[in-house]
Amino acid sequence: MSRLLDVQGVRAGYATVPVLHGIDLHVGDGEAIGLFGPNGHGKTTLLHTISGLLTPTSGTILFDGQDITGAKPSAIVAAGLVQAQQGNTLFGDMGVEETLELAAFSPRARDGWQTRLEEVHSLFPRLAERRRQRAKTLSGGERQMLSIGCSMMCNPRLLILDEPTLGLSPRLKAELRDAISEIARRGVPLIVVEQDVEFLLALAGRLYLVEQGEVASEIDRDNAPDHQEIMDMYFGKQAH
Amino acid sequence: MDGVLIPTLVSGLLLGSLYALMASGLSLIWTTLGVFNFAHGALMTVGAYFAWTVSEQLGLGLFTGFVAGIGAAVIAGVLIELLLVRPFYGNRSMMLITVMTTLAASTILERGISIIWGPRLKQLPRVVEGQVEIFGAPVSAHEALIIVLAPVVLLALWWYTGRTRSGRSLRAVGQNASSAALIGIDVPRTFSLAFGLSAALAGLTGVLLGSIRFVTPGLGTDPLVNAMIVVIFGGLGSMGATAGAAYVIGMMEALLILWLGLYWTPAVLFMALILVLVFRPNGLFGRAA
Numbered sequence: 225m226s227r228l229l230d231v232q233g234v235r236a237g238y239a240t241v242p243v244l245h246g247i248d249l250h251v252g253d254g255e256a257i258g259l260f261g262p263n264g265h266g267k268t269t270l271l272h273t274i275s276g277l278l279t280p281t282s283g284t285i286l287f288d289g290q291d292i293t294g295a296k297p298s299a300i301v302a303a304g305l306v307q308a309q310q311g312n313t314l315f316g317d318m319g320v321e322e323t324l325e326l327a328a329f330s331p332r333a334r335d336g337w338q339t340r341l342e343e344v345h346s347l348f349p350r351l352a353e354r355r356r357q358r359a360k361t362l363s364g365g366e367r368q369m370l371s372i373g374c375s376m377m378c379n380p381r382l383l384i385l386d387e388p389t390l391g392l393s394p395r396l397k398a399e400l401r402d403a404i405s406e407i408a409r410r411g412v413p414l415i416v417v418e419q420d421v422e423f424l425l426a427l428a429g430r431l432y433l434v435e436q437g438e439v440a441s442e443i444d445r446d447n448a449p450d451h452q453e454i455m456d457m458y459f460g461k462q463a464h
Numbered sequence: 465m466d467g468v469l470i471p472t473l474v475s476g477l478l479l480g481s482l483y484a485l486m487a488s489g490l491s492l493i494w495t496t497l498g499v500f501n502f503a504h505g506a507l508m509t510v511g512a513y514f515a516w517t518v519s520e521q522l523g524l525g526l527f528t529g530f531v532a533g534i535g536a537a538v539i540a541g542v543l544i545e546l547l548l549v550r551p552f553y554g555n556r557s558m559m560l561i562t563v564m565t566t567l568a569a570s571t572i573l574e575r576g577i578s579i580i581w582g583p584r585l586k587q588l589p590r591v592v593e594g595q596v597e598i599f600g601a602p603v604s605a606h607e608a609l610i611i612v613l614a615p616v617v618l619l620a621l622w623w624y625t626g627r628t629r630s631g632r633s634l635r636a637v638g639q640n641a642s643s644a645a646l647i648g649i650d651v652p653r654t655f656s657l658a659f660g661l662s663a664a665l666a667g668l669t670g671v672l673l674g675s676i677r678f679v680t681p682g683l684g685t686d687p688l689v690n691a692m693i694v695v696i697f698g699g700l701g702s703m704g705a706t707a708g709a710a711y712v713i714g715m716m717e718a719l720l721i722l723w724l725g726l727y728w729t730p731a732v733l734f735m736a737l738i739l740v741l742v743f744r745p746n747g748l749f750g751r752a753a
């Protein structure tokens with residue numbers, strides 16, 4: 225399978241704190257992959273670096289054969305690499321419909337935006353019910369739907385979802401997971417960060433465990449470890 | 465009394481229109497970048513002087529003068545953004561730093577103008593000649609034009625920021641720059657766009673003002689303080705609130721000048737601002753945060 229995204233030896237961080245110490249991972253065309261690992265170990269930092277919000281200090285990021293290392297976020301979206309960031313609050317004073325319309329901003333997203341809007345509404349009927357409501361008055365779950373809906377409006381070649389169900393009730397979690405599975409079924413390649421490894425295994429072909437700014441291991445669905453082994457990975461070897 | 469009151473209210477309306485035009489330009493930048501552009505007044509002056517040179521000195525006509533004046537203001541505005549604001553994006557003290565850098569730009573422009581054009585007073589011709597009556601008070605047609613134009617410009621801005629893709633992108637960047645970037649909006653370019661548009665408004669206001677007041681190096685900077693009071697008074701946000709505040713301040717100023725004279729008017733306006741902020745920290749028309 226040809227590589228849609230290829231992250232090679234990426235190091236990145238914040239002003240004084242290096243967070244990523246050489247990350248290698250890839251996504252094949254048509255593939256969904258999952259990222260998991262303890263909080264604060266660099267998953268969000270990695271995704272921000274891929275989307276151009278942070279510039280790597282070294283390493284290379286190739287998307288669709290193009291070098292996008294250090295490119296502007298808007299150029300990366302224009303190339304089709306789109307992210308719904310963790311805890312996205314979007315634009316507080318903008319209405320739901322207005323936000324979705326605006327999200328079809330990049331040239332690649334303009335043609336057929338009405339069709340895509342209908343797709344988003346079929347994915348998240350609640351967004352259709354709340355067309356005129358402002359983003360800041362939405363519930364956490366609805367805001368998450370809007371955030372994913374915005375990313376879909378960008379007409380993604382690859383969609384990144386950073387903890388899309390964080391802090392939601394079990395019922396809403398299930399609703400969003402169904403929607404994410406539906407997006408995967410529609411053939412959009414995905415990178416999904418989630419704490420629930422079982423969900424990731426059902427969704428994605430391969431999983432990466434990110435620990436202390438490195439890929440600690442790669443898991444293939446076909447020879448996936450059992451529940452206990454995964455728990456051990458999570459909580460570290462100190463349990464033993 | 466009646467004979468004075470109506471003309472005073474009309475001149476309040478004219479001041480309100482002037483402040484509405486200025487404040488809408490200021491708040492365009494404020495809502496997009498979270499920055500106060502202290503050079504806004506100087507950009508008005510730049511517009512007026514270029515318009516005068518092209519229309520009067522070169523004799524190319526008032527319309528060409530207008531275009532040149534607005535164009536010059538836009539170029540100066542975009543340069544200010546590129547050179548004096550952009551280097552501080554993401555800086556924690558960006559707002560304070562840009563107070564200093566845009567104040568510096570204002571001073572440089574004002575001094576530069578007096579060096580280039582000298583101290584002699586100039587005046588732009590009026591767009592329309594003649595007089596009209598508003599509620600029985602005689603007003604020059606040019607002033608009436610400003611009074612009519614201000615709400616038209618405000619409505620156009622309201623439509624632009626609410627209904628068009630590029631106008632909405634300004635609001636999006638102001639409300640959440642990283643989310644805006646992640647739907648493909650070029651954030652730095654949007655900042656330039658905000659400055660450019662705001663400067664175009666400054667240029668327009670400057671050339672309109674240049675035919676009812678003398679064109680001096682202080683043409684735009686003199687009313688700037690009151691325009692800033694308007695923006696704060698309105699609650700630093702919605703276009704409607706800012707417009708409302710502009711007319712309230714304009715009327716108050718005209719009435720205060722009538723009752724107290726020029727000397728005490730600024731002090732009383734500031735007192736009013738302080739009182740409003742004490743009792744309504746989100747501005748006269750601002751909603752609770």
Ligand SMILES: Nc1ncnc2c1ncn2[C@@H]1O[C@H](COP(=O)(O)OP(=O)(O)O)[C@@H](O)[C@H]1O
Pocket residue numbers: 238239241243262263264265266267268269270
């Ligand atoms: N804006 C920031 N400035 C400085 N440090 C940050 C910032 N954001 C995150 N960090 C740090 O970077 C590390 C990785 O965080 P993050 O990428 O959010 O982890 P994860 O998404 O895996 O929970 C953490 O130690 C966190 O404290």
Ligand SMILES: [Mg+2]
Pocket residue numbers: 267268269310386387
């Ligand atoms: Mg995270």
